[in-house]
Amino acid sequence: MGVPKKRRSKMRQNTRRPYIIEGDLPNIIGCPHCGAPTLAHRACSKCGTYRGRVVLTTKAEKAEE
Numbered sequence: 001m002g003v004p005k006k007r008r009s010k011m012r013q014n015t016r017r018p019y020i021i022e023g024d025l026p027n028i029i030g031c032p033h034c035g036a037p038t039l040a041h042r043a044c045s046k047c048g049t050y051r052g053r054v055v056l057t058t059k060a061e062k063a064e065e
Helices: 010-016 018-022 059-064
Strands: 028-030 037-039
Touching: none
Parallel strands: none
Antiparallel strands: 028 037
16 A cells, blocks of 8 residues: 655645635625625525525524514
8 A cells, every 4th residue: 555655744735735725715695685794505694594585593583582
C-alpha cells in the first residue's frame, strides 16, 4: 500500500488546493420575504418560508401561540 515517505509542508499542501484558500463560500442570498441572509435552496431560519410559502414554524411563532 502506498504510504507517503515524508510529510508535505503547508506550502505544498496549500499550493495544491488553492480553491480552499480562496474561500469557496456558500451561496448566501437575502430572503425574499423578510430579507434575512439565508443559504440558497433552504428554508429561511427567521421566517420559515421557502419559495413563497411557510414550511417551518419558528421559535417566535411558537412563543406567540
